[in-house]
Amino acid sequence: MKHGAYIFLASFLALSASWCGLVLAPQLQLGRQTLSPITGTTDQYPQRRPGLAEAGLQVYRAQGCVTCHSQQTRQTGAVFDVVLNELGTNETAVALALAALKVDWKPADLQALPRDLFRGVDFAAADAAERTLKPTGAKFSIAVRATGPDIERGWGLRGSVAADYLQDQPVLLGAQRLGPDLANIGLRQPDVNWHLNHLYAPASTVQGSTMPPYRFLFEVRPVGLQPSPAALKLPPAFAPPAGYEVVPTDDALALAAYLVSLRASVPLFEAPVTVALPASSAAAPAP
Amino acid sequence: MSDAVSPVPPAASGAAIEASCRLPVLALLGGAALWLLAGAVAAVLATLHFHKPDIFADHAWLSYGRILPAAKHALIYGFCLPAAFGLALWLVARLGQVPLVGGYVALVGAKLWHLGALVGGVGILVGAGTGYDGFDLPGYAAVIVFVASLVLGTVTLLTLHARCRRELYPTQWFILGGVLWLPWILSTALCLLVWSPVRGVTQAVVHYWYLNNLQLVVLGLFGLGALLYFIPKLSGKDLPSRHLALFTFLSLVLFGSWVGVPEGGPTPAWMGAVSSIAALFAVVPALSVVENLRKVCCLRAAAPAAKFFSLAVAFFVLAVLLNALGTLPGLHGRLEFTLFRTAQTHLLVAGFFGFAALGGIYHVLPRVTGLDWPLAGLVRLHFWLALAGVLLVAVPYLVGGWQQGGKLAHPAIPFMDVARGTLMPIRLATLGETLWAVGALLFVGNVFALLAAWARGLVKPAVAEWTAPVAATEVKA
Amino acid sequence: MNAPETNTVQPEAEPKAGAATMPVWLLIALLVIFFYAGLYFDARGGWFNPRLHAPYHSLAQLEQFQPKADDGGIARGRAVYEQLCAVCHGSDGAGKPGQAPPFAGAEWVITDSVGRLIRIPLQGLVGPIKVKGVEWNLAMPAMGASLSDDDLAALLTYMRKSWGNQAGVITPEMVKQVRADTASRTQPWTAAELEKIP
Numbered sequence: 001m002k003h004g005a006y007i008f009l010a011s012f013l014a015l016s017a018s019w020c021g022l023v024l025a026p027q028l029q030l031g032r033q034t035l036s037p038i039t040g041t042t043d044q045y046p047q048r049r050p051g052l053a054e055a056g057l058q059v060y061r062a063q064g065c066v067t068c069h070s071q072q073t074r075q076t077g078a079v080f081d082v083v084l085n086e087l088g089t090n091e092t093a094v095a096l097a098l099a100a101l102k103v104d105w106k107p108a109d110l111q112a113l114p115r116d117l118f119r120g121v122d123f124a125a126a127d128a129a130e131r132t133l134k135p136t137g138a139k140f141s142i143a144v145r146a147t148g149p150d151i152e153r154g155w156g157l158r159g160s161v162a163a164d165y166l167q168d169q170p171v172l173l174g175a176q177r178l179g180p181d182l183a184n185i186g187l188r189q190p191d192v193n194w195h196l197n198h199l200y201a202p203a204s205t206v207q208g209s210t211m212p213p214y215r216f217l218f219e220v221r222p223v224g225l226q227p228s229p230a231a232l233k234l235p236p237a238f239a240p241p242a243g244y245e246v247v248p249t250d251d252a253l254a255l256a257a258y259l260v261s262l263r264a265s266v267p268l269f270e271a272p273v274t275v276a277l278p279a280s281s282a283a284a285p286a287p
Numbered sequence: 288m289s290d291a292v293s294p295v296p297p298a299a300s301g302a303a304i305e306a307s308c309r310l311p312v313l314a315l316l317g318g319a320a321l322w323l324l325a326g327a328v329a330a331v332l333a334t335l336h337f338h339k340p341d342i343f344a345d346h347a348w349l350s351y352g353r354i355l356p357a358a359k360h361a362l363i364y365g366f367c368l369p370a371a372f373g374l375a376l377w378l379v380a381r382l383g384q385v386p387l388v389g390g391y392v393a394l395v396g397a398k399l400w401h402l403g404a405l406v407g408g409v410g411i412l413v414g415a416g417t418g419y420d421g422f423d424l425p426g427y428a429a430v431i432v433f434v435a436s437l438v439l440g441t442v443t444l445l446t447l448h449a450r451c452r453r454e455l456y457p458t459q460w461f462i463l464g465g466v467l468w469l470p471w472i473l474s475t476a477l478c479l480l481v482w483s484p485v486r487g488v489t490q491a492v493v494h495y496w497y498l499n500n501l502q503l504v505v506l507g508l509f510g511l512g513a514l515l516y517f518i519p520k521l522s523g524k525d526l527p528s529r530h531l532a533l534f535t536f537l538s539l540v541l542f543g544s545w546v547g548v549p550e551g552g553p554t555p556a557w558m559g560a561v562s563s564i565a566a567l568f569a570v571v572p573a574l575s576v577v578e579n580l581r582k583v584c585c586l587r588a589a590a591p592a593a594k595f596f597s598l599a600v601a602f603f604v605l606a607v608l609l610n611a612l613g614t615l616p617g618l619h620g621r622l623e624f625t626l627f628r629t630a631q632t633h634l635l636v637a638g639f640f641g642f643a644a645l646g647g648i649y650h651v652l653p654r655v656t657g658l659d660w661p662l663a664g665l666v667r668l669h670f671w672l673a674l675a676g677v678l679l680v681a682v683p684y685l686v687g688g689w690q691q692g693g694k695l696a697h698p699a700i701p702f703m704d705v706a707r708g709t710l711m712p713i714r715l716a717t718l719g720e721t722l723w724a725v726g727a728l729l730f731v732g733n734v735f736a737l738l739a740a741w742a743r744g745l746v747k748p749a750v751a752e753w754t755a756p757v758a759a760t761e762v763k764a
Numbered sequence: 765m766n767a768p769e770t771n772t773v774q775p776e777a778e779p780k781a782g783a784a785t786m787p788v789w790l791l792i793a794l795l796v797i798f799f800y801a802g803l804y805f806d807a808r809g810g811w812f813n814p815r816l817h818a819p820y821h822s823l824a825q826l827e828q829f830q831p832k833a834d835d836g837g838i839a840r841g842r843a844v845y846e847q848l849c850a851v852c853h854g855s856d857g858a859g860k861p862g863q864a865p866p867f868a869g870a871e872w873v874i875t876d877s878v879g880r881l882i883r884i885p886l887q888g889l890v891g892p893i894k895v896k897g898v899e900w901n902l903a904m905p906a907m908g909a910s911l912s913d914d915d916l917a918a919l920l921t922y923m924r925k926s927w928g929n930q931a932g933v934i935t936p937e938m939v940k941q942v943r944a945d946t947a948s949r950t951q952p953w954t955a956a957e958l959e960k961i962p
Contacts, residue, residue: 018544029814064352072424152698166487177624228423262879519779529781560809564801
């Protein structure tokens with residue numbers, strides 16, 4: 001039995017090492033995490049989701065949405081953009097500084113501010129720009145921008161970090177992208193009605209969608225004396241027969257509220273980012 | 288407790304050993320066969336969503352988000368783990384040359400396990416699942432399964448302790464490790480994810496740890512332990528190296544248990560890095576197992592189970608190598624969120640452990656019941672169907688996942704292209720899952736024909752005795 | 765076929781574990797992996813720091829990326845906007861039909877008569893108002909009443925410099941002045957009243 005005892009001990013130690021390393025240590029590091037301040041403000045993040053959205057998280061879990069959708073954006077890098085906002089009083093000094101920084105400028109450019117000086121540079125270049133421009137009295141901003149396929153696809157402004165999931169239970173990060181990532185779907189599609197239409201008939205909102213319809217989350221019923229204000233407005237191809245309307249159940253409303261509450265692009269210490277969103281185009285945002 | 292002091296009890300007869308573990312082993316393995324079929328059918332239904340998205344749009348329990356986790360639940364908690372315990376009980380009894388200690392307790396444990404798995408499966412289908420991949424069964428079902436694992440584990444440990452043959456064969460170490468680790472990870476997941484959830488993303492870390500330890504370490508321990516016995520047994524030779532087996536065991540528990548946390552996610556960077564490194568190290572037990580079993584390869588053995596065991600080793604090596612692929616420079620993050628990961632898991636669970644368990648069941652049931660397989664030709668047919676099934680799922684997913692990852696990495700490619708690109712691999716997987724399901728159907732047919740023959744064998748002598756004509760001398764006037 | 769040997773009195777022969785030595789190449793492979801793993805962790809592991817998420821390698825690097833240059837309050841204003849206004853007016857400033865008018869290119873946002881703009885979040889707005897040629901008739905609550913002067917100034921500056929808008933900054937002093945001027949006002953504004961403000 002001695003031999004067996006040693007083997008038992010060795011396996012016990014090895015296995016408990018992984019428990020200590022991947023269960024205990026993360027709990028010690030993150031288990032007492034509380035709200036973090038949003039960089040540059042006194043506000044705390046993340047705020048608890050509204051009640052309907054919290055109920056929606058349970059609907060998300062029960063329907064197994066995590067089987068196809070992930071809820072984490074990934075960031076593969078971070079770069080700086082230097083933008084000149086205002087010239088200040090000493091235009092000559094600014095011109096000299098720009099020449100020193102080897103920026104290709106024409107006098108006309110300096111009137112059409114704000115203007116990008118550098119886009120996508122590393123810390124060294126941004127630091128040099130800051131040190132050169134500061135004494136000139138010009139107003140400039142150095143914005144931090146995240147890079148990576150997820151970011152460039154418009155799925156978020158920065159990579160997801162641990163603080164984003166503090167208020168959620170369960171935390172369903174997802175391991176498949178058969179459908180788009182949902183970490184910031186509340187930013188891309190802030191309209192609850194779009195989500196309700198999408199759940200009832202995905203093809204009506206996203207052409208060629210592979211997502212199955214979730215018709216059992218809705219009720220198709222005859223129109224009463226007046227159409228219900230909650231009835232979905234669907235394109236003709238997906239609308240119910242005449243005299244019927246599609247009304248969302250509580251589960252559908254909760255799920256839509258949850259999806260609209262999904263946004264994770266505030267700047268934090270662990271995930272610095274300082275970019276204002278560009279003006280939207282006339283077309284609908286991409287999923 | 289050393290051998291020199293206490294006298295070794297006399298070895299029990301082979302028949303007595305088989306008889307002692309008959310009932311629990313039949314309960315576990317028979318139930319596992321039914322679960323295999325149920326899971327296979329559910330998997331086919333899941334892939335149908337990608338042929339026609341609104342095929343089950345009006346039925347909540349058939350929606351993709353419920354039927355696929357249910358299929359995975361059936362495969363792991365219904366087929367793999369009961370088969371693991373069934374084989375483990377039989378192996379410790381046989382290798383220790385001692386009848387099973389507490390056969391009836393083990394039978395209760397087996398029934399309890401199947402009850403828990405059933406409650407869990409139904410819970411997932413009605414929407415009470417936890418949402419965690421590989422641990423979707425609701426908390427109340429997980430408790431039942433946990434208690435059952437304790438019961439079965441205790442019986443295994445007691446049998447190990449009471450063994451006649453004192454020298455430990457490597458398989459017994461592996462079983463010891465598996466029986467210790469499964470209740471540990473189950474209770475951890477139950478406590479930290481369901482009863483008293485930890486805060487925030489720590490839940491996701493516990494989940495990653497649990498899923499990996501379930502799939503790679505627990506199934507790896509039970510599966511490799513079984514293979515280290517069955518393969519030398521069928522080839523008629525001894526296992527070449529005890530030291531190599533010990534190395535396999537220790538490297539699997541030491542390195543394999545740290546895999547699981549993906550890099551680049553919302554967890555602190557060190558967790559993903561440590562898991563990636565562990566995934567690299569996890570190649571070592573695979574290499575050592577191949578080296579050990581290379582010289583006792585049983586592929587040419589007459590027993591039909593032999594093919595299952597050989598392929599199981601191949602799938603293990605393939606799954607572990609694919610898992611380590613993500614650590615290569617240039618591939619970081621490229622394979623995340625793609626069908627590639629699904630393929631790797633499928634190769635590990637259905638490929639490696641599924642084949643090891645099927646081979647084990649085909650080997651063990653005749654010995655435990657004392658009868659041959661009634662539909663013997665179907666065993667070979669099942670092998671080819673299962674092999675085609677696994678490959679027709681894994682290969683499309685590997686290729687499709689690779690392309691999916693490439694497209695995801697280029698933001699200029701609209702997501703609709705990525706989504707539509709996953710349709711073909713999943714449609715091909717329908718074919719693969721169907722072949723796997725047909726094989727499972729043949730398997731269930733074979734198993735229950737065997738059980739029926741065994742039951743008839745029990746009942747026949749009793750019936751014959753009752754219906755025998757009474758001798759004239761015994762009839763009282 | 766498989767003749768089960770369960771009827772013998774003696775237990776059948778089971779395989780034994782031999783004593784062959786471990787191959788050296790396996791140990792070498794282990795050492796090579798150890799070495800690669802060390803380099804890997806050094807590059808990507810962040811040395812167990814709980815605040816480091818990929819892609820940052822070290823705390824020093826993360827510090828470098830924290831905003832510090834004077835950016836006219838853009839970061840702060842953006843954060844306030846996301847929390848308070850984006851739900852209705854959209855993170856892209858495009859507004860929502862029937863719910864909230866757009867800010868991108870809106871004359872009420874980029875106006876030089878900053879007093880009009882500052883009053884809207886301070887006391888709210890009701891009644892018909894024309895934004896970018898479209899008539900809106902909703903009720904805007906006094907969303908900015910609880911904000912500090914600094915926060916409200918940063919918010920409005922952000923709105924005036926985003927989504928293609930190119931207007932001047934709003935300073936906390938301007939907000940303070942408007943607050944003082946409207947201290948006795950409790951009713952929301954109407955567009956007609958606002959247009960009377962210089």
